[in-house]
Amino acid sequence: MMHAAFKRGEQPGSNTMVEALILILFLISGSATGWMGVHLLPQELLDDVNAQWVRLGLTATGAGIGIVAGxxxxxxxQQLMQQVRTMPTDLLVSRAVGLILGLLVANLLLAPILLLPLAGASSLVKPLAAILSNGFFGVLGYNLAEVHGRTLLRLFNPTSTEALLVADGVLTPATAKILDTSVIIDGRIRGMIGCGLLEGKVIVAQTVIDEMQQLSDSNNLEKRGKGRRGLKLLNELREAYERRLVINTTRYDGAGTDDRLLQLTEDTGGTLVTADFNLAQVARLKSLKVMNLSELVIALRPEVQPGDELNLKIVREGKEDHQGVAYLEDGTMVVVENARSAIGERRPIVITGALQNPSGRMVFARLNKDSAPVGGGKESRNAQPARKSKNNERPTPESR
Structure with a gap:
C-alpha cells in the first residue's frame, strides 16, 4: 500500500519534470536557431550594424518563439495523453493502423513524383506534393479506421476469438447503423442505443442534419418543433456516445435525402434504421440491410391468442353498426362484436382472432356473455384489466 501510494504521488512530479524538459528543449532550440540565423542575413546589412547586437536580438526572438511553441x-x-488514457485499446490500435496505411499509400503514390528531374522553382512541387498527399491520405486512413476499425483489426489478427466466431458463423459482426431523419425525430432511438439493442457505430449523414436544420427554420410550428427536437437529440447522443456517433460528411448526388441515405448504406455496407415504411421497402428491393423501427415495435408487443379473456373499456363505435372499439395497453385496437351498446363501459371480452399488417396489428373479439360486466356495467376506478387464457386455465377442485 505504501509503495502504491508512493507511485501515485510520484506521477505528477514526473509529469512536471517532462513538461519542464519540453520547455527547456524548445527554448534551447529557438535560441540556437536565432544565434545561428545571423549567418543567413545579407552581409551588407551586417556591415552597417553591430553584428553582435543583431545576434543577441535574434537569439532573444528565437527564445521567445521557442517558449511559445513549447x-x-x-x-x-496533455490533450493527446488524456485521449489515449480514456480511449479503448481496439480503437487506439485501429486508428494507428489506419493512419499508417494512409501514409503508406501516400508515399507509394508519391514515389514517381519524387523521381522526376525537376529543377529551379519547379522543384518546390516535390515537398508540396509530399505534404498534401501525406496529409490527405493520413486523414482518410484515420477516418476509415474510425468507422471500420474492428473489421480492419480482424485483417491483421485473423486468429482472434472474435474472428474465428465470425468465420464459423457463430458470431455476426456488428454493422454500422445509419439513422434516418424519421427515427431521430421519433426519439425512441435513444432508448434503443441505451439498452444495447443497436450495436456498432451509429452514423448520421450530413444530408439528415441539413434536412433537420431546414425543418428547424420552417415557418410551420409543427415542422420547426420536429427539427429542433431532432437536433437536440443528436446533441444528447453526441455527449453520451461520443465515440460511437459518427457524422458522415460525404455529399452524395440524389433527388432527396432518401436517395442519398440509400447510397450511403450501399457504400458502407451498414444497416439503415428508419421508421419510414416506403423507404424500408425500397431498401429491401435494393438488397440493403434495413431495420424498420415500426416493425420492431410491433414485434416487441405482447401477443394475444384466440381464447384469451380480457376486461377492456369500450371507448367508441366501430365501422359496423354492431361493433365497438377498445384498446390494449400498448395501443393495439380491438374490434369487439356486438359491443356498440356497451360504449363507455368495461366489459369482459374473448379474443377471436388477430390481423397483422405492415402498419400495425388489429385484434378481433366478442363480448363474453358468460361473465358479468365489471363494476356493474359501468367503469370502476378500482377495476383492473384481467387476462386469462382458456388454454392455461387451471382446473378447479370441482372440475377435478
Missing part, C-alpha cells in the same frame, strides 16, 4: 506543444501533448 507551451503549445505541451498543451497538445
Amino acid at each position: 507551451l503549445v506543444f505541451r498543451r497538445l501533448r
